[in-house]
Amino acid sequence: MSGLTGTGTLLRLAARRDRVLIPVSALALTALSVGSAQATVALYTDPETAMAELGPVLNAPSTMAMYGPATTTNLEGLSVFKTLLMGAVFVGLLAFAVVRRHTRVEEEDGRLELLGAGVVGRQAPLAAAVALAVLATLVTAGLSVLGFVAIGFPARGSLAFGAAWTIAGLTMTGITAVAAQLTSSARGAAGWAVGALALLYLVRAIGDSATTDGGRVLRWFSPFGWASQVFPFGKDRLWLVLPALALAAVLVGVAFALLERRDLGAGLFASRPGRARAPRGLLSPAGLAWRLSRGGFVGWLIGFGLLGLVFGGLVSQVDSMLGDENIQTMLAQMAGVPVDELLSSMAAVYAATMVRFMTVAAAAAGVIVVLRLASEERSGRTEAVLATAAGRTRWYAAFTSLALVVAAVLILALSALMGVRGHAALAAAPTAGDLLQGAAEAIPAAWVCVGVAALLTGLSSRLAPWSWAVLGVAFVLGEFGPTMNLPSWLVDSSPFAHVRAYPFGTWDTANVVVLTTIAFVLVVAGALAHRRRDLG
């Protein structure tokens, strides 16, 4: 029996189990990319008006960091500029989810053991998972290519767009395959893989907002840099798929090599014996919620802290991004403001954009904590806890209040560090105080997402995973709604649309109060639903 025996059967099984996830993701991502491209094309009749309107936005340092550089000036190129890299991240996350689901999750739940006892080779599950992830990537990228061709975009450029998404999908397939071998828990594998994705995106962002040629080289160290450098509807560098293919092949090879060296169920890092007695801090629902979320939170906090420092460094470079003093003076005269004011508003836009964007990530961190409630319930551990004198509401409150604190602390840490570092290097940049006030505006938006997750979990543990769909839709509406020309009531239904980007925008107390109230109403409604229903 070869190590790959049974791969075909497992692939069909995995495809059947993902028969909703993959098609829905592929269609949603295609709708996002093709839909927003069509809306942009309909909005502007010719490239000149589009450039006149979009030009300043495209060349702003904050845009470069977020979405990568735009070098094409034709309408097609401009229309996919925003969705190219954001969509690539989602394709990468889809590949990650597929690989993790069919390797480490299966192994942790013991189903792989059941299969392993049958006529299934040792390498077959990983091979099937990788094959399905590659398939999902190709289907998603392929649908977008067809969509662009269908709305009349050039075929070669459409293919290039698909190539950029394929680069991301292949890379994350390889990374997740390796991550699934490293740790003995599915959560650990998720931490490694998503952490790697964030790091690669950050490396590209730093490279793209660098002001020296030496700094710009960094973008080539990240597959997301390759994806943006494909420049669909411009240079159409289809060949950039090749390095991604090579990288994925190497990573998958490494994963198989690691697989050969470990036992079923074990990771490369073995788990060590722990304490025989529980520390005092663990002995309450809140203590348990904190203990279960602690590791993940520390990881998020380090990530947000580092990003705060990096963004702070980038904020302070807005003056050199704007060119030399003569250009700055000229631009300031055009805008009718002193140079200082121009610089400070550019820095404020940059900082506020970063805070706004990272709010979505902070909301995700909070949602993860709330969803613990659902996974505790499904595993049967909730039953053991609630058979003791710990009441339902205390149990629910332990996780939801921790989730609210986690989301807030992450945004505060990011803002404070960005302000301290940025203002120290450039006096015109917003201070930590300014940015903390901006954070106070962003936090309630993240809380609303946490509140939705709490309500869904309160209603039923089976509804809980839909929190991710709600978060995804809220992000897309807030970020792309305006460019997709959607009706304002729809865009405004996203909490992220109400983050007015202080200190650049205006401060609106009522806005903050309303969002906070909505968040708390959602959490309380979830608690009431949770009290009334069957558990377990």
Place this chain on the structure above:
Amino acid sequence: MAAVIRTQGLTKSFGAVRALDGLDLVVEQGQVHGFLGPNGAGKSTTLRILLGLLRSSGGVAELFGGDPWRDAVELHRRLAYVPGDVTLWPNLTGGEAIDLLGHLRGGIDTRRRAELLERFELDPRKKGRSYSKGNRQKVALVAALASEAELLLLDEPTAGLDPLMERVFQDELVRVRDQGRTVLLSSHILSEVEKACSVVSIVRAGRIVESGSLAELRHLSHTHVVATFADGRVEETSVAPEEVAGWVSGLGPGVVNLTATPPTLEELFLANYASEPAQGDRS
């Protein structure tokens, strides 16, 4: 004696499926009460209603005279529960899980805890994810037995334990009984119930079909009598206990060996369930 658990006409439906169909169960104080039934008969559902995890669809359920749904937290201070399928937190050690569950219940007897860990040969320093099924079961048992709860609710507690550990569990059960505590022990393993339980209720398809002391239940079934004659001839029969004497006296001379076996619970079980065909097992 006061009833610790009392249900009357208890029903529970999950959508179209009726898991409990008018269940009447009474557990008196100090009883070790066997709760017997095949998989999917409604044993776990009953326990979950008594724990306030599920809300009953109809009928009465009382625990210590209180409402298990409304007064859950207060009532839970007086009981300890071992679920049928124990899952532990993957990154907490067994010792931490025992302490956590014990403290949430309102305290743990440290000396008993140490003693039980030794008797069950359980290493408390291992992480939850590395325990086998039997060892996870032991963690839950130690947490429950180390408490001073008046009532123990045990849902198939020996599933996954090896025969040696089952013996340890039986000893502990006797000890709990001698302390005058009440136990509701759900099981489909008859020998386990037969050894430790004074009273047994048999549940099938969401209803109690038999309930009483083992002696009373045995009364319901036939005694197996075998007579061997000097010439090697063997005669056997199954008759009601009160008819044994009549049958034996009718055997005539030449009997050299006579055995009368009271029915095992196994046979009781078969007698109860063979009489009606299974109505589609649910689990």
